[in-house]
Amino acid sequence: MTINKTISVFGGGCAGYSLIKELSKIDGVDINFYLGTNEIKDNYWGFWKNINDGFDFPIHAKWNKWKISDWNDEADFESFDNPYCIVKRSEWYDFCKNEASFKPVKFIAENIEEKNGIYYKDNREAIRSDYMFDCRTKSFESKVYKQQFKGFLIQANEDIFDSSTVNLMDFRCNQESGIQFIYLLPFSPRLALIEPTTYSYDTQNDDFYLNTLNEYMLEIYNVNNFKILNEEKGAIPLALLPDDNSPAIQVGVRGNANRPASGYTFYFIQLQVKKAFDCIIKSKDKFNLNIHSLLIQFLDKVFLDVLKSNPKLAPKIFISFGKSFTGNELANFMTNKIKIKSLLGMIINLPKVPFIKSFFRNLF
Numbered sequence: 387m388t389i390n391k392t393i394s395v396f397g398g399g400c401a402g403y404s405l406i407k408e409l410s411k412i413d414g415v416d417i418n419f420y421l422g423t424n425e426i427k428d429n430y431w432g433f434w435k436n437i438n439d440g441f442d443f444p445i446h447a448k449w450n451k452w453k454i455s456d457w458n459d460e461a462d463f464e465s466f467d468n469p470y471c472i473v474k475r476s477e478w479y480d481f482c483k484n485e486a487s488f489k490p491v492k493f494i495a496e497n498i499e500e501k502n503g504i505y506y507k508d509n510r511e512a513i514r515s516d517y518m519f520d521c522r523t524k525s526f527e528s529k530v531y532k533q534q535f536k537g538f539l540i541q542a543n544e545d546i547f548d549s550s551t552v553n554l555m556d557f558r559c560n561q562e563s564g565i566q567f568i569y570l571l572p573f574s575p576r577l578a579l580i581e582p583t584t585y586s587y588d589t590q591n592d593d594f595y596l597n598t599l600n601e602y603m604l605e606i607y608n609v610n611n612f613k614i615l616n617e618e619k620g621a622i623p624l625a626l627l628p629d630d631n632s633p634a635i636q637v638g639v640r641g642n643a644n645r646p647a648s649g650y651t652f653y654f655i656q657l658q659v660k661k662a663f664d665c666i667i668k669s670k671d672k673f674n675l676n677i678h679s680l681l682i683q684f685l686d687k688v689f690l691d692v693l694k695s696n697p698k699l700a701p702k703i704f705i706s707f708g709k710s711f712t713g714n715e716l717a718n719f720m721t722n723k724i725k726i727k728s729l730l731g732m733i734i735n736l737p738k739v740p741f742i743k744s745f746f747r748n749l750f
């Protein structure tokens with residue numbers, strides 16, 4: 387089917403590239419892709435990929451085992467149907483560019499600004515298109531609760547990492563600054579991405595992350611001599627941001643693809659993009675790209691409310707949460723495929739009093 391439409395995509399990040407890859411499959415469309423002029427540093431996007439989900443990704447690395455741990459306890463997972471995968475930003479861009487390379491996509495290194503519902507190019511010319519997608523960075527206020535992190539790609543001089551298992555949350559680090567954990571991707575026994583992470587309203591400085599890394603390496607691996615090969619830094623809102631009523635269709639973090647309680651976004655962007663594709667193919671007038679159901683939003687709200695009110699309980703809550711799931715169940719839960727049986731198992735396992743209080747606080 388040929389659809390003779392013009393499409394403009396604003397913002398050359400994860401969502402923008404994902405869109406042009408997918409929408410360029412539609413015969414007849416003409417796409418202008420306004421990348422913006424900010425250079426974004428490379429980073430990894432982690433997510434669970436079901437082997438039958440039909441998505442084709444340039445997987446940089448994958449693991450069948452992962453865990454959540456603290457000093458006293460550990461929740462361990464294994465799955466061959468839903469491995470934990472990572473995609474590298476630069477490799478994703480190349481993959482999407484390649485997929486769209488024989489199609490009418492114009493890559494334009496320009497910033498787009500919106501005023502009174504109209505999108506303007508650098509030269510103040512207004513943009514007119516049949517479909518406009520806005521995936522530009524959306525700044526959020528400092529008072530938004532957020533996940534903040536700085537990742538260090540570490541090269542050690544000896545074999546110290548267990549390269550079979552990702553540590554999604556290692557609470558064996560200082561817990562004085564609210565909820566704090568280490569995310570660890572072991573690429574080999576000597577190479578790992580180690581990411582000190584906080585859930586908090588406050589912003590931490592670079593010294594905080596470096597000190598946390600040094601303490602962790604010494605305390606857990608008894609190592610104080612290692613090379614930092616690369617760094618990535620980010621903040622993801624642990625909330626759905628208010629709609630700004632702009633006329634363009636919003637995708638990515640701007641379109642609330644981020645899962646409120648975890649910050650995972652990459653996989654949900656792919657689901658949003660699939661929905662956008664379907665809306666265009668079906669010539670829909672109104673696009674509904676909401677990804678997180680009301681049930682997920684409610685569960686995440688309660689979960690975050692418990693964490694905010696009881697930050698010291700975070701390690702126990704996350705480990706109990708983890709222990710209620712098998713690897714496949716956790717992967718399903720994290721990608722919004724909730725099964726009532728595993729949901730009930732999770733509810734039974736969590737500390738009752740804080741959850742009951744939060745449940746009622748958020749119900750009304």
Ligand SMILES: Cc1cc2nc3c(=O)[nH]c(=O)nc-3n(C[C@H](O)[C@H](O)[C@H](O)COP(=O)(O)OP(=O)(O)OC[C@H]3O[C@@H](n4cnc5c(N)ncnc54)[C@H](O)[C@@H]3O)c2cc1C
Binds near residue numbers: 401422431618640
């Ligand atoms: C370091 C880091 C690690 C992350 N890790 C994970 C992870 O492991 N798993 C996961 O699921 N999620 C992760 N996330 C969250 C999420 O997946 C990413 O933030 C993702 O990049 C969001 O995609 P996006 O397209 O919405 O925003 P971005 O990728 O940030 O893209 C926004 C784009 O808009 C452009 N832009 C800005 N202003 C303008 C303008 N005026 N005109 C035109 N363009 C403009 C910017 O240059 C940028 O290219 C991570 C985020 C960060 C920052």
